[in-house]
Amino acid sequence: MPWRECSVMEERLHFVARLLEGEGMSDVCRDFGISRKTGYKIFNRYREEGLEALCDRSRRPVRYANQLPEQIERLIVETKREKPHWGARKIRELLVRKLADDVRIPAKSTVHAVLDRHGLVSQARKRNRASKAVGTPLSQAAAPNDLWCTDFKGEFRLGNGSYCYPLTVTDQISRYVLACEALESTKETPVIEAFVRLFRERGLPAAIRS
Numbered sequence: 001m002p003w004r005e006c007s008v009m010e011e012r013l014h015f016v017a018r019l020l021e022g023e024g025m026s027d028v029c030r031d032f033g034i035s036r037k038t039g040y041k042i043f044n045r046y047r048e049e050g051l052e053a054l055c056d057r058s059r060r061p062v063r064y065a066n067q068l069p070e071q072i073e074r075l076i077v078e079t080k081r082e083k084p085h086w087g088a089r090k091i092r093e094l095l096v097r098k099l100a101d102d103v104r105i106p107a108k109s110t111v112h113a114v115l116d117r118h119g120l121v122s123q124a125r126k127r128n129r130a131s132k133a134v135g136t137p138l139s140q141a142a143a144p145n146d147l148w149c150t151d152f153k154g155e156f157r158l159g160n161g162s163y164c165y166p167l168t169v170t171d172q173i174s175r176y177v178l179a180c181e182a183l184e185s186t187k188e189t190p191v192i193e194a195f196v197r198l199f200r201e202r203g204l205p206a207a208i209r210s
Contacts, residue, residue, distance in 0.1 A: 015039070016046050020153055020168060022175040048107060050156025050164075072099075072106065073114050080120045088112035139207065140172075147172040148205045152186055167194060172209070178202055 011032070018028045029039040072095070079091050088111040095105050106114075115121050141147035150169045158164050165186050169179040181194045 012042055012046075016043060019043055020170075021177060022149065022170050022172065047154040049105075050154050076111055076114045077118050077120065080115055080118075088115060091115075138209070141206075142173070144171055144174045144176070145203060146206045148178065148208045150208060150210050167191060169195075169198060171205075 015028060015032055019025065025036055025039050025043070029036050032039075075095070075098075076091055079094060080086060083090075088108045092105065092108050092111050095111075099105060112121065139147065148169055149172050150167070153166045153168055155163050155165045162184065165183045167179070167181040167183055168177065170177050179194060179198050181190075183190050183194070
């Protein structure tokens with residue numbers, strides 16, 4: 001089932017929707033006739049940039065990673081020197097607020113690479129990034145409401161210029177979408193309010209995976 005040429009964005013939207021509902025990357029890629037590498041590229045781009053990432057893009061090479069536009073790199077370095085306690089994530093959020101309408105925003109890893117290249121990453125932070133945490137096996141649900149999965153599925157800009165942050169909650173075993181809340185931010189209060197409403201409607205799960 002390769003991409004239909006008449007509506008590439010629609011196919012990508014269906015592809016992402018199935019992943020958000022909890023289906024495995026391998027199964028979805030097989031159904032759409034694409035490689036896992038392409039699937040992860042599309043999904044990661046969506047999580048970083050929202051729905052706009054599903055549109056066709058110019059094939060012109062993007063001068064990112066090691067060759068950011070000079071103005072962008074200078075802004076990253078100047079921001080870090082003004083706010084030495086800020087990391088790559090907060091600096092990227094600033095770039096989104098200032099430049100999202102004008103240029104493509106580099107990924108957090110690219111921002112970190114710029115800071116590192118200019119000697120603005122502390123040795124302690126480098127050691128923390130180098131050490132990989134050892135996780136425990138993920139638990140699997142045996143029945144509905146045993147395990148809920150929740151996450152913010154990226155963010156995207158609305159027509160009025162503000163951002164939308166989709167909060168989703170799914171049941172792990174049935175893959176049923178329990179909630180999809182369009183929030184103005186990722187702050188604690190609206191998230192708690194959304195979960196309180198959900199608990200009243202659906203009851204309490206045995207566990208929640210975030």
